[in-house]
Structures are given as structure tokens and as C-alpha cells.
Amino acid sequence: MPSTAVKVNTASRLQRNLSLMQAGSVVTIDIATPAGQKGKFRTTFVGYLPKKYVLLQYPETSKIGKFSHFITQGMGVTVRGIIEHEGAVVAFVSSIKQTLQLPSKMIVLEFPKTLSMQCLRKSIRIEIELNAKVRIEKKFWQSLITDISISGCQLLIENGDEILLVQDKAIDLALDSGELNNLKLSGQICSMKSLANAISLGVQFNESSKNAVIKLLHHVVTLED
Template identity: 25%
Template sequence: MNTNSAQAKKPPAKHKERVIMGLQAMDFIQHGTEASLEIVTPLGQRLNFKANFIGFDDQQHIFFTMPRLAKNEYEEFFMQGFNVDIEGISEQGEGALVRFRTRIEHVVYRPIQLLVFPVPQQAKLVLLRNEVRYELRLPGDIQMSNRKLRVILTDVSSAGCGFSFDAISPEFDVDTKIVLEVINSTNGDTYALSGAVKNCRKKRGKQNYGMVFDEPGKANCRRLLSNLIYDGTKYVFKSPKKDQSPGT
């Protein structure tokens, strides 16, 4: 190993982090949003799965949906008192990961299946975005092997964007290279937002993805942003200017 070159490299930039009270953390996770959970047994065994955040009550209980797992996994991991690490994505403000540790308080199988945890004393909020992100709802297409997938561009910044589509559609793996094509219907201009998928979550029956742009994608994004205007609730394409020249 070349120690000189290793020392010359700058350490990666740290994400902005802050600690918040546990009950306050619940306000950062939208109801129905998918989160990542990891059960840790006293022997150090771990089980990772996804579950939807249902909400919390005035007695400081947190409720999550039950994942579909093998019977032996329920018997081995879903025991009262086992620690659980939970990570959810907050879409408020600059966007953040909400991370905290709690424990299994109740496992409800009937009449409906629920996981119940106590609200943690504190949680960690890890800010994800260093740039302004614009909320919008623009249709776009991603070219698949045999067809175009219609998606909705939900937000965009100079470095990346978010998009969503119906959950029954195909799923993209993290780091998959894609091109999200947006067309301005008023003038036909096309913006090819190219880059790689970085995260995925399911929310209210839809797949929600985040992607980071490559250099051509960033250039096309700058073109896109220069042609958007805020309409009071979201960003939309600017209306074409009317010809002011006198008629002949």
C-alpha cells in the first residue's frame, strides 16, 4: 500500500448531524413512509427488514407494520426487549435521515399484525442535502429495455433529483445508471437528467427514488432550472413569451 498517496487524500466530508428528542423525531417521519429496521439479539444476531411507519400515540408508543418473514425468523427475532435500530427518511426542509434505537415492546399478531416500540429518548438527524431543492411535479420518462417508464419528477437540485411511479412497476437497484428525460410540452425542449440511483422507499402505493446526476446530467439540470418558475405552490415551466412585434 502506498502510504504517501493515502495520506494525501482528504477525509470524506461529514454529514451535518444533530441530536433531537425522541418524540420530536416522530414529526420528521411521515405516516405511511417505509423505513429500514434492524433487530439485534442479545447474542449479536441481526435481522434487517422494511416496514411502514404507522404513527405514535399519547402514551409514547411507536407503531410499525409487520414484515412478511419465515416463521422461524419471527420465533428467533421478534422477542420482547430485543433492541431495534430504525432509520427513516425525512422529506422536510433539506431532507434527512432519522436514526434511533428502541426496543420491542409488543408483537401483535391478531386481529392485525403490528410492531410496537417505545419512543426513544433521543434520535439523530443526519442532513442529506447541501443545496437548495425545488419541489415540482413534472412528467418524465425512463427508457427501459423494451418500453418507456412514465415517472413523476418530484423535486430537483443542482446535484440530483427525486422521482416516483406506481409500486407495481419495475424496481431499480442502487447505483443503477438511468436517464430521466423531461420534455417541455410548450416548446418541445428535452432535458436528459442522467446519473445513478441512490435510494429507494415505498410510500402510499408508490416507488420513490432519489438519484444523483453525472456531469452531463448536471449540465442538463442547469438548463432545466433556468426554465422553471414558481407558481405559488411548486415549480413549473415558464410560459412562452408572446410575440410583441406588430402584425403585418
């Protein structure tokens, strides 16, 4: 995946970009245990005090399982989220300062020294596997989204040879995956490739789908393992 990350390491720029993250927004934390086990968990960004600390909601105990033993002082974590109105993925590495039980269970992180931002509008592609139903010329197929960017996606459709003959390149997608169920996108087919027992389609999203695409990218970036 091409990298368009820009590291922010001056105090004022770091604080300014961190301030773009909205309290209550969904982020993920990546944790690696001393034994090399890796976990990725959704949680909520609460806020920060400049040069002091960052506050995160403690992940749901039912999902974090045995990793709860490693959410202790000094443990390194990577935090990722999306700044929606900027159309950017933000990430930083920190370590746990302490955990709090009151007023609610939270993780206190050391204030990061650097922060990276990747502009989704630069069309970085994120690999993913999401089921979607597609409509082309009033016919429907089940498909798999194999990668996605702010501008388009790649689809895999089994036994879809007749798609190679379509004249109308318009395509509609409806997500068929959990909390994204029935999220709708539209676009134009810009490439077709015949594979063994499948067709690969390159799709360019319409401008009208921009908000839905950002919502989908937010889900993808903060997806738990």
C-alpha cells in the same frame, strides 16, 4: 461518510421531529441477535403515542425468516426512514415493548429517548451499488452508481475512455434496478478520472431531478440487506 447528524433529546423537540414522519411511510429496522447476526428489514411506520410507544407494521414473514424468533419483548432495534419534505434521514434506537396480532400484526416499540436527523441537503454521500444506463452526447453506456447525495453521484463506467474526449458535459441517467427501473435523472459531469479499465465520473444533478433524487435516496436508505 461525513456526519451531519443532529441528536434530538428534549421531549418537545423529539416529539415534533417524530411527528414529521408520515403514517404509511417506509422505514427499515436493524436487528442484531445475541450471536451477533445482523438483519435489516423494510416495514411501515404506523404512528406513535407521545412518551408511550411507537407502532410499526410487522415485516413480511417471508423476508424476516429466522429473525422472527428475535422480535420479542426487550430486543433492541434501530429504526431509519426519510422525512421527504424536510430532506432528512431520521433514526432512533428503541426496544420492543410487545407484538400485536390484531387488528393487524404490528410491533410496539418503547418511545425513544433520542432521535437523530441527517440533512440530505448537506450533501452527505451514501455508498451504494446501483446499475444505470447513461447517455452522453447521444451515446449510451452501462454504468454503476457507487455513491450518491442529494446534489450528485459518482459513476463508474468500464471501457469508457472516449468519454474523456466529450465536449458536452450534459448527462442523463436511467436506473436499471428492480423497483427503480427507468427512474430518470439528469445533470452535468463535473469531474473525470481514468482508472484501470474504467472511467470515474463525478455528476452534479440538475434542479429538475430533485424529486427523482429524493425518491432514489429514500430507496437507498431503506434498502434491505
